[in-house]
């Protein structure tokens with residue numbers, strides 16, 4: 001990270017919740033096909049923290065993330081990003097909110113093949129008509145170690161490098177919050193560890209806020225906090241997680257699942 005950039009870019013995260021859900025419910029279908037994907041979930045994601053969301057397949061992790069990120073409508077309750085309540089917003093306002101306040105990282109990188117790394121990184125800001133803050137851009141490109149690769153297209157980059165481009169893209173607009181859905185799911189363990197390290201650095205050193213869905217206890221151990229979902233409800237909230245503590249909680253759920 002460049003010394004001059006760290007001195008001039010304001011890095012401290014303001015306190016409070018970057019996003020919160022209150023009694024958030026999401027119901028799919030009706031009658032015989034009715035599924036309660038989220039059952040009155042209340043949670044706050046504090047600014048300047050790295051939170052992991054874990055839970056068995058079908059427990060509601062993606063639904064929670066999608067509802068809180070304005071990608072999916074919810075059935076009841078409320079969700080805020082910063083001070084903005086999502087249920088009052090129409091499609092255009094939701095698009096604007098996602099563009100201006102939220103960074104996304106997906107398992108499949110989602111880079112545009114015809115653009116080079118730098119163009120991919122600045123694309124959301126270009127679409128929004130915003131001029132990237134050059135110092136901030138230099139800082140994040142340096143942090144994720146892409147300085148020598150900015151002119152390369154995705155096909156000329158490894159999976160790990162492509163996901164680093166996606167991390168830089170999510171950070172470029174200095175969003176209120178970054179939602180990452182299984183960001184290491186397509187990476188080997190070394191590249192995954194690098195990406196997780198960058199996400200952690202973006203929180204600890206750059207004051208960003210990250211929420212990540214993962215199945216991997218090692219990935220979760222990079223976070224500051226793990227919330228566990230089961231059947232659309234939060235069943236546990238683990239601060240300062242280690243891999244062992246996460247595995248222990250997972251065993252606990254498995255055991256409960258077998259006996260219930």
Ligand SMILES: Nc1ncnc2c1ncn2[C@@H]1O[C@H](COP(=O)(O)OP(=O)(O)OP(=O)(O)O)[C@@H](O)[C@H]1O
Nearest residue numbers: 028029035037055056057058059060061062063064
């Ligand atoms: N579009 C949909 N229509 C109907 N049911 C859905 C839909 N999307 C999700 N569900 C159901 O909602 C529940 C929660 O799904 P969700 O994808 O949020 O779980 P998840 O914890 O992210 O699972 P995974 O770890 O497998 O990705 C599941 O029972 C799922 O079958």
